[in-house]
Amino acid sequence: MASFLQDNQDRFLTELVDWLRIPSVSADPKFHNDILKAAEYLKARLEEVGLENVELCQTAGNPIVYGEKIVDPSLPTVLVYGHYDVQPADPLELWTSGPFEPVIKDEKIYARGACDDKGQVYMHVKAFEVMMQHGGLPCNVKVMVEGEEEIGSNNLGIFVRENKEKLKADVILISDTGMIANDTPSIEVGLRGLSYHEVEVTGPNRDLHSGLYGGAVANPINVLCKMIASLHDENNHITIPGFYDKVDVLSDADRAELNRVPHSDEEFKQSIGLPATYGEEGYTTVERIGIRPTLDVNGIWGGYTGEGAKTVIASKAFAKISMRLVPHQTSEEITALFQQHFASIAPAGVTVQVRPHHGGEPVVTPTDSVAYQAAAKAIETTYGKKPVPTRGGGSIPIVAMFKSELGIDTVLLGFGLDSDAIHSPNEHFGVFNFLKGIETIPLFYQNYAQDFNK
Amino acid sequence: MASFLQDNQDRFLTELVDWLRIPSVSADPKFHNDILKAAEYLKARLEEVGLENVELCQTAGNPIVYGEKIVDPSLPTVLVYGHYDVQPADPLELWTSGPFEPVIKDEKIYARGACDDKGQVYMHVKAFEVMMQHGGLPCNVKVMVEGEEEIGSNNLGIFVRENKEKLKADVILISDTGMIANDTPSIEVGLRGLSYHEVEVTGPNRDLHSGLYGGAVANPINVLCKMIASLHDENNHITIPGFYDKVDVLSDADRAELNRVPHSDEEFKQSIGLPATYGEEGYTTVERIGIRPTLDVNGIWGGYTGEGAKTVIASKAFAKISMRLVPHQTSEEITALFQQHFASIAPAGVTVQVRPHHGGEPVVTPTDSVAYQAAAKAIETTYGKKPVPTRGGGSIPIVAMFKSELGIDTVLLGFGLDSDAIHSPNEHFGVFNFLKGIETIPLFYQNYAQDFNK
Numbered sequence: 058m059a060s061f062l063q064d065n066q067d068r069f070l071t072e073l074v075d076w077l078r079i080p081s082v083s084a085d086p087k088f089h090n091d092i093l094k095a096a097e098y099l100k101a102r103l104e105e106v107g108l109e110n111v112e113l114c115q116t117a118g119n120p121i122v123y124g125e126k127i128v129d130p131s132l133p134t135v136l137v138y139g140h141y142d143v144q145p146a147d148p149l150e151l152w153t154s155g156p157f158e159p160v161i162k163d164e165k166i167y168a169r170g171a172c173d174d175k176g177q178v179y180m181h182v183k184a185f186e187v188m189m190q191h192g193g194l195p196c197n198v199k200v201m202v203e204g205e206e207e208i209g210s211n212n213l214g215i216f217v218r219e220n221k222e223k224l225k226a227d228v229i230l231i232s233d234t235g236m237i238a239n240d241t242p243s244i245e246v247g248l249r250g251l252s253y254h255e256v257e258v259t260g261p262n263r264d265l266h267s268g269l270y271g272g273a274v275a276n277p278i279n280v281l282c283k284m285i286a287s288l289h290d291e292n293n294h295i296t297i298p299g300f301y302d303k304v305d306v307l308s309d310a311d312r313a314e315l316n317r318v319p320h321s322d323e324e325f326k327q328s329i330g331l332p333a334t335y336g337e338e339g340y341t342t343v344e345r346i347g348i349r350p351t352l353d354v355n356g357i358w359g360g361y362t363g364e365g366a367k368t369v370i371a372s373k374a375f376a377k378i379s380m381r382l383v384p385h386q387t388s389e390e391i392t393a394l395f396q397q398h399f400a401s402i403a404p405a406g407v408t409v410q411v412r413p414h415h416g417g418e419p420v421v422t423p424t425d426s427v428a429y430q431a432a433a434k435a436i437e438t439t440y441g442k443k444p445v446p447t448r449g450g451g452s453i454p455i456v457a458m459f460k461s462e463l464g465i466d467t468v469l470l471g472f473g474l475d476s477d478a479i480h481s482p483n484e485h486f487g488v489f490n491f492l493k494g495i496e497t498i499p500l501f502y503q504n505y506a507q508d509f510n511k
Numbered sequence: 512m513a514s515f516l517q518d519n520q521d522r523f524l525t526e527l528v529d530w531l532r533i534p535s536v537s538a539d540p541k542f543h544n545d546i547l548k549a550a551e552y553l554k555a556r557l558e559e560v561g562l563e564n565v566e567l568c569q570t571a572g573n574p575i576v577y578g579e580k581i582v583d584p585s586l587p588t589v590l591v592y593g594h595y596d597v598q599p600a601d602p603l604e605l606w607t608s609g610p611f612e613p614v615i616k617d618e619k620i621y622a623r624g625a626c627d628d629k630g631q632v633y634m635h636v637k638a639f640e641v642m643m644q645h646g647g648l649p650c651n652v653k654v655m656v657e658g659e660e661e662i663g664s665n666n667l668g669i670f671v672r673e674n675k676e677k678l679k680a681d682v683i684l685i686s687d688t689g690m691i692a693n694d695t696p697s698i699e700v701g702l703r704g705l706s707y708h709e710v711e712v713t714g715p716n717r718d719l720h721s722g723l724y725g726g727a728v729a730n731p732i733n734v735l736c737k738m739i740a741s742l743h744d745e746n747n748h749i750t751i752p753g754f755y756d757k758v759d760v761l762s763d764a765d766r767a768e769l770n771r772v773p774h775s776d777e778e779f780k781q782s783i784g785l786p787a788t789y790g791e792e793g794y795t796t797v798e799r800i801g802i803r804p805t806l807d808v809n810g811i812w813g814g815y816t817g818e819g820a821k822t823v824i825a826s827k828a829f830a831k832i833s834m835r836l837v838p839h840q841t842s843e844e845i846t847a848l849f850q851q852h853f854a855s856i857a858p859a860g861v862t863v864q865v866r867p868h869h870g871g872e873p874v875v876t877p878t879d880s881v882a883y884q885a886a887a888k889a890i891e892t893t894y895g896k897k898p899v900p901t902r903g904g905g906s907i908p909i910v911a912m913f914k915s916e917l918g919i920d921t922v923l924l925g926f927g928l929d930s931d932a933i934h935s936p937n938e939h940f941g942v943f944n945f946l947k948g949i950e951t952i953p954l955f956y957q958n959y960a961q962d963f964n965k
Contacts, residue, residue: 083819084817084818084819084820084821085817085818085819086818144821145815145817145819145821147815147817148718151717151718207820207821208819208820209820235723249722251722251822253820253822255820260785261783261784261785262783262784262785263605263783263784263932263935263936263937264602264605264932264934264935264936265783265934265935266905266933266934266935267805267807267809267833267835267934268703268705268835268903268904268905268906269689269800269903269904269905269929269933270783270800270904270929271800271805271807271835271904272790272791272799272800272803272804272805272807272835272904273779273788273789273790273796273799273800273904274783274785274788274789274790275785275787275789276807276808278739278807278808278809278810278811278830279739279740279743279806279807279808281736281811282735282736282737282739282740282808282811283736283739283740283743285732285733285736285737285740286733286736286737286739286740286741287740289733289737325727329715329716329717329719329724329728330715330716330717331714331715331716331728331729331860332859332860332862333729333859333860334727334728334860335727335728335729335858335859335860336726336727336728337726342727345726345727346723346724346725346726346727349726350726351721351725351726352733353721353725353726353730353732353733353824354730354732354733354736354814355721355732355814355815355820355821355822355823355824355825356732356813356814356815356816356821356823356825357732357735357736357811357812357813357814357816357828358811358812358813358816359810359811359812360808360809360810360811360831361599361601361809361810361831362810362811362812362829362831363538363539363599363601364538364539364540365537365538365539365599365662365868366538366662366663366707366709366809366831366833366868366869367538367598367599367661367809367810367831367934368705368707368809368833368906368934369809369810369934369935370807370809371809371810374811375816376732377814377815377816377820377821379721379820379822381721381722381725381726404789405786405787405789406785406786406787406788406789408786414819414820415820449722449723450722450723450724450725450726450727451720451722451723452722452822475723475724478717479720479723480718480719480720480721480821480822480823481717481718481719481720481823482717482718483717
């Protein structure tokens with residue numbers, strides 16, 4: 058198997074690069090044809106490696122690529138989930154090579170989607186090929202790769218509810234997360250949820266001259282800044298009433314355990330060029346990311362943003378504001394709390410609209426399951442070290458949905474690194490990580506099939 | 512004279528429209544050729560009406576159009592100032608007709624620059640024609656029209672300092688302001704100064720995923736909002752230390768006098784679609800605009816501003832922030848105070864840059880001068896009402912500069928209205944106002960020449 062990997066790694070990379078070349082950005086309708094091309098490309102590759110009943114399942118939005126290989130109904134079934142859509146690539150000017158002109162440089166594949174999630178999905182495709190060429194799959198597999206993860210997976214929930222029989226499985230396997238480092242393998246066991254909003258503050262009915270009106274009208278940008286500023290207090294606690302009501306208070310022992318994860322604030326600061334860490338008073342960096350909810354402005358705009366000086370008071374100001382949620386907070390509750398609170402803090406003289414985008418639920422996955430142990434053992438074999446269980450700050454909303462709709466737990470077998478710059482310019486994925494994934498995944502199947510009925 | 516005006520008004524409008532068609536936006540280098548075209552157009556029109564020594568005076572930036580007509584050196588001299596450059600036209604999508612495709616609709620000329628300041632400059636050009644056709648100019652005139660007013664008049668000061676003899680005059684006449692209403696004529700006697708800055712807040716060295724990093728790094732947009740919010744206290748006083756130190760405290764009598772200006776908060780709110788006025792506690796709307804300094808954000812941007820949701824923590828956030836100044840504040844002092852204060856309130860974990868744009872000094876012009884009285888009398892004749900002296904909120908920085916460099920006072924003979932939407936989409940200028948200007952200006956010259964040596 059090792060030599061097969063060795064002999065074929067260039068081809069595996071070339072196939073991935075061809076897929077990455079398709080700009081499957083789901084947030085922007087102008088890429089709709091590329092979304093379809095990316096789905097078709099994946100369908101063809103899944104058929105090539107021997108999956109059956111491969112199809113594009115139509116939804117109200119982008120199609121879901123589905124395929125399966127039922128070896129023996131008495132064997133356990135693994136449902137692999139991933140997504141073929143990618144984040145928008147802007148700001149384009151900060152990319153050192155085109156986001157959709159993949160290049161391999163310094164042992165890394167640079168492209169939008171290289172890690173999140175096309176690169177990680179493609180490890181599974183090639184892992185199937187490896188297994189097929191070496192005695193076949195040790196258990197049944199179903200694959201479901203969607204095209205709307207980056208815009209909230211709105212149609213996936215409907216698809217899952219309507220196809221419970223088709224999707225029946227014993228465990229869900231997802232590679233859409235990362236590890237601490239290549240010499241410190243880890244498995245994420247906790248994910249934060251998400252509540253995402255676009256807010257619009259309207260003052261005067263048109264842009265005004267700041268000299269003729271300045272001082273006597275509510276300036277929507279100043280007001281928006283004031284409203285956003287008030288969402289955190291001086292200790293960086295979030296001030297939305299009821300926001301923390303359902304947040305788990307971890308015991309000192311649990312917090313100590315959590316902080317045992319290898320982490321250096323010095324390295325953390327250096328990796329992102331910051332002179333100081335920042336965040337909620339009373340918590341460590343690991344806790345701030347792993348177990349505490351947050352509120353961040355993801356974008357803001359209003360008024361004159363061109364060259365030079367324009368003395369205008371804008372009619373409107375906008376922001377995109379999202380909150381990361383932790384277990385027991387629900388996106389529905391937090392979305393309602395945010396909407397209510399944000400409208401309530403608007404001063405007289407402006408009107409406020411809050412438009413919720415997609416949400417997602419926080420989740421903690423079990424570590425005592427056969428599947429988790431199978432993954433941990435596989436990683437220990439290929440990395441030579443037992444993986445550390447971690448609680449990451451990201452959100453994969455569908456993990457909670459799979460649990461509630463299908464009753465199935467997930468294992469987050471991710472091979473990315475925090476430094477991969479996903480969602481940022483110059484996203485990349487290590488060639489080492491890509492190949493390590495293809496090497497590790499077949500071992501997961503072996504371990505899982507072996508231990509399932511023990 | 513009345514019939515001449517009547518007979519030629521269509522031609523006057525056509526000539527103005529032709530000039531407005533040239534997009535002389537000074538803030539954006541891509542319009543540089545149009546700047547030159549607009550200057551040449553004006554030069555030709557000034558020659559046509561009989562001015563002499565008309566020339567484009569080169570500067571380090573855009574040329575200054577100069578012309579003169581010395582009737583008799585023993586007569587007084589009026590120096591007319593204006594500008595042929597215009598504000599940027601964006602947001603373009605809010606214009607109901609093209610900003611540089613002028614249309615006359617409902618007795619108004621719609622175009623960028625229709626009022627500010629091409630339309631008002633062109634009243635003077637046509638007033639010269641009227642006087643030339645009716646016995647000639649009653650005194651000497653010099654005309655100086657610059658092309659950098661909207662970007663800070665940086666080269667005008669140099670030009671003025673180097674041409675003191677050429678520009679020698681007894682009064683400066685400027686039409687770049689407005690009146691209260693067409694049935695409530697007024698003359699501005701006070702203008703606010705300006706201090707304008709672009710600020711940049713930098714957090715992490717690249718855009719980050721808000722899930723993987725959110726809560727543990729300073730988000731530059733949140734930080735910028737907090738910094739901006741802190742610039743006003745709960746009474747909407749500006750919090751920059753020393754900001755109010757030199758601001759005049761008006762006596763109760765002066766304040767009462769000032770508030771005698773016709774003004775209705777109800778109409779004010781209605782005209783700009785606001786449910787409530789807003790501003791510094793303890794002051795009326797007229798005071799907030801006329802005698803109090805202000806701080807407004809004119810633009811803000813950062814992070815993801817496209818369609819849909821992107822969960823990113825931006826590396827940088829930006830804002831354009833300007834302050835309107837009142838007498839005894841200087842733009843140099845306030846600029847230094849702002850820079851120092853804004854840098855000082857940045858939290859650990861971000862770096863801040865403050866880039867000052869142009870500034871301008873506040874000014875109060877005399878009402879007991881021959882020139883002011885000549886203007887007031889002219890308006891009384893054409894409008895049938897004595898004009899009210901007002902203190903406007905806008906800034907014409909060069910008024911203070913003319914006083915300090917040339918020792919000459921200014922009369923602000925403006926014919927615009929606040930509702931003309933200057934600096935906004937759908938800028939316009941009333942045909943009534945344009946023609947009223949052409950009718951009033953010759954009377955000013957008559958009155959001024961008559962009363963000068965009394």
